[in-house]
Amino acid sequence: MHPRATTVVTVKRHLMHPALPMAKRHFSLVTHGFVVLGLWAGLADAQSTVNGQVSIAERPGGRTDDLANVVVYLEPTGPRPKPGSAAAVVTLQGRQFSPRIRVVTAGSTVAFTNQDAFNHNVFSKATHGPFDTQSYGRGKAREHVFRAPGVYPIYCNVHPRMTGYVIAVSTPYHAQAGADGRFTIADVPPGSYRMTIWHDRAAPQSATITVDAGGAAGLRYQLDARTYHFVQHKNKFGRDYTSGGDVY
């Protein structure tokens, strides 16, 4: 597993204080060195929105085209609300999981729907909750309940290049980034949180943040993928995939 890097970020209490006049708010943000994205939208929306942007350090010449794989979640450092479970869908199409990364609350059910004209399988060897749907055909779906929080790498035993992740978190405050790395978590009550930033090619980062009634805006994080190397996973029997007639 990846080691965790820990930093502490305190969001200034008056960062977006609603009592300050508009010009003063802007001045305050600038003086604290935050590049605030979506500032005015944030002011117009709910008071407790947490937003920011994640980037990834790559090896020289490398470029980042998978920022949408970033998952951000906030765990209260105090009493935790019990997050509700939900139903989510991951489509198997074009020999890919779509979306490739899916964050859900622990206890949620994910339906894996096969939209290809041939069989797929979904399995995970995650120690906190391994599962195997067996093979199933076009138009069919298989459901799995992700009870334990954690990261579940998911694969298909037919197609070695199919890789994805379900991330089950024990908090309702989570988001996936857009293609530009920006993320927004809405309706976060004021308080102290441990924030985790996850991506499949980098070690996760954690930071402690304080969210006040005005939310927290313009948070910036950089993950490091410079030491990442692709490793082909094994099939569900723990062996190398055989060609088996599959054509890519």
Ligand SMILES: [Cu+2]
């Ligand atoms: Cu498959």
